Amino acid sequence: MLCKQQKPSLNSKELIIFDYIDIINCIYVNDFLQLPDSAYPTCHSFKRDDPLPHFYIGDKLGKLHLVDSNKFELVKTYEAGHQKAVQGVFHTLGSVLTCSKDGTMKILEPSLGLNELASYKVESAELTGASY
Numbered sequence: 075m076l077c078k079q080q081k082p083s084l085n086s087k088e089l090i091i092f093d094y095i096d097i098i099n100c101i102y103v104n105d106f107l108q109l110p111d112s113a114y115p116t117c118h119s120f121k122r123d124d125p126l127p128h129f130y131i132g133d134k135l136g137k138l139h140l141v142d143s144n145k146f147e148l149v150k151t152y153e154a155g156h157q158k159a160v161q162g163v164f165h166t167l168g169s170v171l172t173c174s175k176d177g178t179m180k181i182l183e184p185s186l187g188l189n190e191l192a193s194y195k196v197e198s199a200e201l202t203g204a205s206y
Contacts, residue, residue: 109139113135116134117162117203128143129143130165134159136176137153138154139151140188154172158174158175158200161201169183170182170184175200177195178194179201
């Protein structure tokens with residue numbers, strides 16, 4: 075349990091899931107997830123009503139991580155085809171959309187292979203987010 079007066083001793087490479095038990099004073103930490111390759115999370119796509127128990131995390135190295143949300147375990151890490159940090163990720167049952175600081179947007183097939191369906195490149199700007 076972390077209270078308002080306590081500072082957690084965490085590094086920027088850890089993703090923490092919190093349960094808000096006592097909103098005013100304290101929160102309970104459910105679990106920690108360490109990303110591989112000295113990466114840190116830059117974005118995530120999580121849907122509470124998703125029928126599949128998973129979510130995606132984008133990182134500063136341009137990779138995408140699939141996490142089992144029931145066990146809070148890393149299932150697989152993907153080379154998403156980005157040269158810079160993934161700034162946005164959004165998933166549905168039919169696609170996974172990512173955008174990156176390298177100016178690319180990828181539409182991927184939501185399978186364990188995560189095959190690329192389409193890619194778009196913006197030459198004059200970074201892509202810093204996406205909405206679907």
